[in-house]
Amino acid sequence: MQIDQIYTACLSQASYFIESNGEAAVIDPIREIDYYLNKADRTKSKIKYIFQTHFHADFVSGHLSLSRATNSPIVYGPKADPNYDCIIAKDGDFFEIGNIKLQFIHTPGHTLESSSLLLFDEEGNQHSIFTGDTLFLGDVGIPDVAQRYKGLSKEKLATLLYESINNKIKPLDDEIIIYPGHGAGSACGKNMMKETVDTLKNQKKVNYALNGSCNKDEFVEKLIKNLPDPPAYFPENVKLNKNGYDDIDKILIRSNIAISIDEFKNYILDPSIIILDTRSVNNFIKSHIKNSIFIGLDGRFAPWVGEIIKDIKTKIILICDRGREKEAITRLSRIGFDNCLGYLDGGMKKWIKKGNEISKVNSIRPSEFTDILKLNKVNILDVRNISEHAKKHIEGSINIPLSKIENRKNEISNKETFLHCAGGYRSVIAISILQKLGYKNFKNIEQGFNGILESDLNENCYSSSQQLVL
Structure with a gap:
């Protein structure tokens, strides 16, 4: 048995590739799926199942693209209602992967369909649990109000989460390993640890949701206090994950296009188009194009794009350092910003060389x-x-x-x-x-x-x- 955690730092998101005896499962894949395909090829394994712990709001998952590429079924837990063919598991259902088993455990609270996956090793022992956004290290997933459940308050979701953690996860073997869906920096929790793997035993010492420091009412009050409104892209990402989206290869074909300076000058006359400068802080300070928005690739690029640009359908033209254009388009697509028109040919160097006006930051x-x-x-x-x-x-x-x-x-x-x-x-x-x-x-x-x-x-x-x- 082999477990790979694939951590995408910009999103503070963890996906998982699990392999046993020629069969594999992927949990919560990100939108670009090459890693999972290459891993399956290297291990000479067939991806048997693609598991989704819930409808993600903070990123566009790669489940549909991976399913199309491998002809493998997508599996959700109870209460999920996607608009495509998939398996809806019942609470307690088992799925065999080679010589191991994964058991679906319905753990609502972050969302209604949120589920965790309990892994039993070759000897049938509880080995690890993949908790999605239900349980993080040092924290829990906040009630996901991005889905706006009719007639269901954040207090009710928080109560469900308390019951899920205390009735479904806390009674498991102390030595099992917890593999969460996110780490520190994610908007899906409030105060996560920087580590991304831990034992249940240790979490019972350090995590307020597990260490007995608060009862149900205190837990609910603590969890919903100062709960932020979700960024505008969160509900849009939920829709994409429920209804479908284009493969990232199609996005790159239509977006990875050099735009000449003359074309660019025509584009910037349209106030609905955002000029997004992705270079370094220092380079933007020294010179940039008037009215461009800076969000650098060397920071938490995608989450800040989602916070600042309210509509994922916004037309975007990129200013990039040479060689980072594909990276910028890919990272935009991770949160559903698929309407990139291209990038300025030659970037700021060519713009300045041609004698065009620049702005600076004092x-x-x-x-x-x-x-x-x-x-x-x-x-x-x-x-x-x-x-x-x-x-x-x-x-x-x-x-x-x-x-x-x-x-x-x-x-x-x-x-x-x-x-x-x-x-x-x-x-x-x-x-x-x-x-x-x-x-x-x-x-x-x-x-x-x-x-x-x-x-x-x-x-x-x-x-x-x-x-x-x-």
Whole structure:
């Protein structure tokens, strides 16, 4: 038996390839399926089943593409209602893979159809459990309000989740291995551990859902407190996963196209088209095309695209470093943004060489900023999350999280404002959005709050707060 965890860092998502005696199963595949096909070829195994733990909201799964490529059935748990042929397993159903078995365990709470897969090894012993978005390491899956169940509240979903964890997972053998669907950074939970594999025994010590530190009512209250609204792309991804989508190869054929500068200049006259600059923070700061939005490939690219660009059908033209065009298109498609028109031929280098207009971001080093702050009262905009700001911030700074920046633009001053995040990535995204909205008087603090902390700013200039809701 072999278990491979395939971890996609940008999505903080884990899929699994399980092989035994010439047969294989895949759990929660991502949209590009080559890894699973190549793995099956290398192990000389046939993919027998494609298991889906639930209808994913934060990414487009590769289940349909993989099924088309292998002629293998897709399997969901109870309550699933996809609009394509598949197997709907009952709670407790077994599926044989070579010399091992996988048992479907219905664990509703994150969604109604959420299920976990309990693996029994060659000797028939409980070996591991694939918990999808039901149980994470150090955390649980938040009620997925992206599906908007009619007549079913988040409180009811949280109650179902408590019962699933305590009645279905907690009684299992302590030594079994937990393989979750996500790790730290995913929007499907609140406070996940950075590790992606653990034992049930250890989770019973460190996970509040398993260690007896709260009863059902306390669990529900804790889970739904400050529950964020899902990004706009979440319900759209659910629809794609339920109804179907194009294979990624088709997306690449129609999107991986070089757009000439002359064509590009015509495109940018259309206000509905987003110019998305995916280069590094430093390159965008030095030069970019007016009204382009920065979301760099070297950060959490796909989730931030989904937060900032509200409609997955938006037409997008990419500005990329040479050789990263396919990567950008692929990562857009992972969250259902399939309407990329192409990329600027030659990128910024060719644009500048041809004498075209560029814009820049005014930036300042942390030491320069702290020197100014020692002598003057200044406007400071902190675009970190509410919890980050509450933990420690500069006294008098205004906190508007990046995801809220456009909705709360009326709160932002047109006077000179120093803007920062934690490390310098989110702040540049925020400035690109504000520039497109017509704001001009911003200075980006390089290296963000981390850089400020390393400067010689007096500790009296900092503050903290327990207020977590704006």
